[in-house]
Amino acid sequence: MDLLEGLNPQQRQAVTAAPGPVLVLAGPGSGKTRVLTHRLAYLVRQLTAHPTEIMAVTFTNKAAREMTSRAATLLGGSMSAVSLGTFHALCARLLRREADGLPFTRTFVIFDEADQLALVRQALKTLDLDPRQVQPGKVHAAISAAKNELVEPEAFPASTYFGEITRRVYERYQRLLISNNALDFDDLLLWTVRLLRENADLRARYQRHYPHILVDEFQDTNTAQYELLRLLTAPQPDLFVVGDPDQSIYRWRGADYRNVLRFQEDFPTAEVILLEQNYRSTQTILDAAMAVIDRQPGRHRKQLFTDRGRGLRIVLHEAYDEADEAQFVVETIASLTATGEADPGDCTVMYRTNAQSRPLEEAFFKAGLPYRLVGAQRFYGRREIKDLIAYLRLIQNPDDQVSLLRILNTPPRGMGDKTIQVLLEAAERAGISPGRVLLDLARGDQAEYAGVFGGRAGAAMAGFGRNLAGWFEIAQSLPVAELIDRLIRDTGYQAYIDDGTEEGTERWENVEELHRAAIDFSEGALTAFLEQVALVSDQDTLSESLDAPTLLTLHAAKGLEFPVVFILGLDEGVFPHQRSFEDKEAMAEERRLFYVGITRTQDRLFLVRCFRRAQYGTSGVTDPSRFLQDIPADLTEGGQPGRQTREQASFERQTRWDSLSAAPSEPRYRAGMRVRHPTFGEGVIQETRLDRDDEIVTVEFEAAGPKRLSASLSRLEVLEG
C-alpha cells in the first residue's frame, strides 16, 4: 500500500484509523500535515469516499493549496472536488449559497479590520459617544471576542460601564453591517452557526453532504469554529483533527486550546494518537525547545526526540541596536552563503512585531541582497489599493456604504462634506442605502428627492451614479482586470495618484500590481476575487520562486520550517511583548510563541537581542528577554546576554562607538571606477555619496543592472580607475 510508504507506526495508525472521532496530538515537526494529507488520500482510496464528501479545514489558504497538490500526487489525480480551505472561506461559500431567508444577500461583501473600525466609529457617533473616551479599538475587540464566543448582543454582559457601552455599540454595529449588506470575519462563522442551528433540514443536508471532516491546527480553533464542527458532524461524526496545544498562539483571536479537552469530553469514543518523533530538528534544537516549554505550568510534558543527532550549538548574539542587529543577520547569512553552508533561501528571520522588519529591509537593501517579506496586510492596507477595492466592492454591492463614503470624492469630483451629508440624510429618509439613491438619481428619478439636492451637487451625484450604473452593467460580463482598467480610466485615477513624485510612482506601481493579481485570478468573477482579497493570509504572499532569505513574524512562521532561523528582538518588552506583562495567560502564549519559533529550525538557530532599542523615536536600554535564561548554557555558544551586567554592556557600547568613528570621512570610490561585486559581477560606478557613517555607491552592473550598495557591507573590488 503506497499510501503508507515511509510512515512510522504512529503515523500509520493515524492514517488508517477507523472512521469516527480521531484526535491526533502531534509535536512540532512530527509530520502532522503529512498525516492529514495521507488520511485524505486514504479516505478516497481505501474507504472509497468520494472527494466531494470530504471537507478539510486548514489554517491558511496556502496550506489548503499545498494539501490539494500533495494529495493529488498521492492519488495520481485531481483533488479539486474536496472542499478545502480555511473556516472563513468555507463559511463564506456556504453563506452565499444559502443566503435566502437571511438578512443579507449573496452579494454581501466582507469587511476588513479597517472597515469594521469605521463602522464602530459610526456606531459610537450615532450613540453620541465620544471616541476619545471610548476607544473604538477596545470596543471592537470586545465585540469580536463576544462573536467568537457566540454571544449575541442581547446576551452581552452589561455589568460594567464599559460592558454597557459595548453592548449598545454591538447592537448598533450589527445593524449597520446588515444595512451595508456586509459581514465581518466573525460574522462568517456566526451566521453559519446560526443558520445550521436554526435550520434542521439544512443541517441534515450538510451532514449528509460532508460525512468526512478533517481539521488542521485544531488547537487554534475558537468556540464558533468548534460549534460549527459539532453541528456539521452529528450524528455519526467522522471527524479527524490534528493539533498541538503547545503551539496555540491565537488566544487573542478567540482561539481556545481547551477545545482539545472539550473534544475528548464531547467525543468520549475518540481515538487519541500521539506523534512524538520529530523529523525536522537536531536534538540540540529540541532540547532548547523543551527547556522553554517545560517552564510552562500545568501542561502535559512530552519528550521530543529525533535520530538526527545533536547538531550545532545555538548561537546567542547581543547587538548594539536594531541596525546592528540587522547587520549581524545580513553578515551571518552572507558568510553562510559564501562558505556554502546554506543557500540564501534556507535562511529565515523571525520577529515579534511587523515594525521590526524595517531595519532588516534597510540592511538587506544596503547590502544589495534580495529578501522575501511575508505580509499581505501591508499591500492590501495601502491607500490606493483600498480605494480600488472599495470601487470594486461598491460595484458588487451598492449597499456598501463604507466603501461608498471612501471613494465618493476620491479622486475629488466636487462632492464635499456638505453634499455627502445631504446624500446620507436623503438616503435615511428614503429608507435605502446612499448607493441606491445615487443609482436612482442616475436613472432620472428626481421626483422622490425633489428639492433636496442643489443644482451642482445634484448633477455631480447623478453623474457619479451614472458611472456606477455603467460599471455595474459591464461587471456582469467583463473579467475583473478589465473592470479595473475601466475604473481607472473613467475616474482618472492614475493622474490622481501618480503625481510624478517618487511616492506617487510607487503608489501607481502598487495599482499595477493589483491589476496583475486580477489578471492572474483565473475565475474572473468579481465576487470570488473580492472574497480572496478579503481572506488572504500573510503566508499567501510567500513566493517560492526567489532564492532569498524570508522575513516574517513568528505568527506567520507557524507551520513552516527552515534550515537556518534567526529570532530577533529577544528583549523584555519586545519578546515577550510589553502587553503581556500583566496577564499570565498572555505571557504563557508568548512562551508558546517562542517555542513555535525555535521548533521551526532544522539545523541552525541564532537568538539575537539588542542592548538598546528605539521605540517612539527615542531609544532606551533594554533588558534581555526572560526566555533567554531558559536555554541551557551547554546548548549555546556566543555571548551570555542573559547574564551580562550593565557595566559590561556600556563598555561594549563604548568600544562600538570608537569603531564606528573610524568610518569613512571621505569617499573611497569615485564615479567612473570599474569594480567587481561577488554577486553582481563587474560594473561601473555612477555615483557615490557619504551617508552618516557609511558610503553609498550606485553601480551600473553589466549583468545585474543598476544597484545601490553600501561600501562597508558589500566588498567591492576596484578593477581600474
Next chain:
DNA sequence: ATCACAATACTTTTT
C-alpha cells in the same frame, strides 16, 4: 472644495 501643514495619538500578533 481642496490643499498644505501641524498636532496628535499610536504599535502586538491576523482570518
Next chain:
DNA sequence: GTATTGTGAT
C-alpha cells in the same frame, strides 16, 4: 518616528 486626523488658508 510615523500615519492619521484636524485646522486654516487659498
